[in-house]
Amino acid sequence: MEVEQIAAFLAIARQGGFTRASEALHVSQPAISRRIRLLEQELGAPLFERVGRGVMLSEGGRAFLPYAEMLVTVMRDGLDAVRDLHHGHTGELALAFVGTLAGTGMTRRLRDYRRAHPGVRLRIRTATSDGVSELVRRGEVALGLRYDDDSHPELLSTRTYDEELVPISAPEHPLAAARHLTRGELAAHPWITFPPRTGETREPYANALRALLGQEAADTTEIVPIDSLTAQISLVEAGFGLAMVPRSAVERELNAGRLRVLDVAAASSSIPVVLVERRQGFQSGAVKAMRLALLARDGG
Incomplete structure (x- = not known):
């Protein structure tokens, strides 16, 4: 089982089809199909069922999905740990927040962070509160800002300000x-x-x-x-x-x-504006500095 096969499986599950998955991964559709075929052979069960012009997860695919997400997330953590060991506060930091927060005092905190850490490339995504939590849980972003607490057992919620x-x-x-x-x-x-x-x-x-x-x-x-x-x-x-x-x-x-x-x-x-993060996720020095910036008690 290879990382590329897991990535292809997750891309198809999230995009709803092989074509969109190949576009998202910048890989040809035949290559995507081959990865899934090899993965299904190794698992001994089909992972997708065709529905109209798209696909949906099979029973085996639904059972495999949370473990595939966990594998990719742990791999990202491992890569981040090695990079942080050698490079410190550099590289990329992914953050998600509810779009309406861009018009509030939170934007000032992000500006101050960029000035203090010019070596970090900040990648920002917006989503609904539920969407922010999902991006954090899947490891696609390191931290998220949403409205109200999230009780998911894999996530830690910390109130930043009201x-x-x-x-x-x-x-x-x-x-x-x-x-x-x-x-x-x-x-x-x-x-x-x-x-x-x-x-x-x-x-x-x-x-x-x-x-x-x-x-x-x-x-x-x-x-x-x-x-x-x-x-x-x-x-x-x-x-x-x-x-x-x-x-x-x-x-x-x-x-x-x-x-x-x-x-x-x-x-x-x-x-309440709440910071969400994975309970067992690795946090680089850049992520820890961002966490402190977002939790700073300066009135929002």
Whole structure:
């Protein structure tokens, strides 16, 4: 059994087909097929079943998948350990985080890290909270930042900071100058927020908005689903509705008077931003330095 065979198996399982797997690995499709054929011969069972124009894991493939992921992850750890021994804080560091965090104070931490460690090439990926955890668990990234804890036994969750959320409007919005707004007044206007995410156990922004409006009002309020925090802020600024967003993401707009925080009793809430890492994973010096930077208690 060879590493290339395991890599081919995982690529097909994740990409859903031989052609896409060959493109992802930059290897010809006949070479991919040969690797799988040899692997199946060694295991004595088929790993995939053809479904339409793609493939799906067979019963044997589903049984083999977690062990294949473990093999590749351990191999990556071994390579990282040797490289770290000889090169220290150099090489590549892969980090995943929820896309909305790019508009918060976390970006400053990444900037400071790059300045302090110019020899490290930072590779960034974005995903949903569940997706971030999966990338970490499979060893595709060293660290991840997501919303809320992950209870998976292979992962360690550490809270980094709480991201404050505030309700905002354009300065000329009818509610911008109002005092002590009620839930009924808030629910009478459109709210811009993220659409439901498939597979996510909780959508933190939607939960915060529901808590602000109340269960009954939230069910009748007009919701404008926009899957981009930057677009949400722009639409609010243009007067298309209200939104619940991280305060750190709109500091410039608030200071410039382009947005207002609505006056609602106990309106602000927060979402815990959590660092996830593999419990038994190897951490190079570069990864340890990143971990310290992300956990620094500087107010986010």
